[in-house]
């Protein structure tokens with residue numbers, strides 16, 4: 001799967017893509033990243049990409065010309081990309097959206113900065129506008145990276161063990177409606193805190209039953225909204 005990320009801060013984006021699971025996804029050939037600085041498409045000595053808003057008001061607005069050029073140029077560089085605009089005004093990202101995006105051959109993600117975009121950038125393309133939650137970031141970069149991370153770990157061959165994405169919180173095993181059960185590793189006792197006996201029993205059916213109950217209990221306590229039909 002190919003990801004194109006358009007940003008004014010390529011170093012920030014590349015720093016995260018070159019670590020951990022996003023890096024492994026690229027090494028295993030499941031993901032390919034191209035990070036483009038859209039300032040490269042701006043003209044004039046200052047290569048400015050923003051300007052003051054018509055009608056006044058605080059902050060600066062991203063301009064049409066460099067962004068239309070950048071988006072069209074990058075879109076033309078490969079198979080038709082699904083266009084993602086990172087904005088707090090978008091539909092809210094969750095595991096179901098991650099699974100949906102993981103089926104696309106290519107994503108082109110535009111990260112805004114400043115007060116926002118010229119509205120015509122919204123109008124000019126068929127965007128899937130996505131927010132990662134009801135808070136305002138200083139720009140779309142961290143949102144784009146959240147999406148890349150959540151998507152690449154779903155791609156075949158990336159985690160090597162499909163069971164780990166099946167069982168975790170919001171994974172398909174729980175239809176996105178259960179939090180994960182508690183996990184333990186050695187030692188069996190640490191500072192007086194013991195691993196539940198059932199997990200040491202080797203009794204697979206009992207362990208599965210215990211985990212199912214714990215997941216349900218945890219969900220009831222912490223996220224009862226997930227249990228609503």
Ligand code: ADE
Nearest residue numbers: 086087088131132137143
């Ligand atoms: N840009 C600024 N805030 C954002 C958010 N919450 N989600 C996506 N993009 C954003």
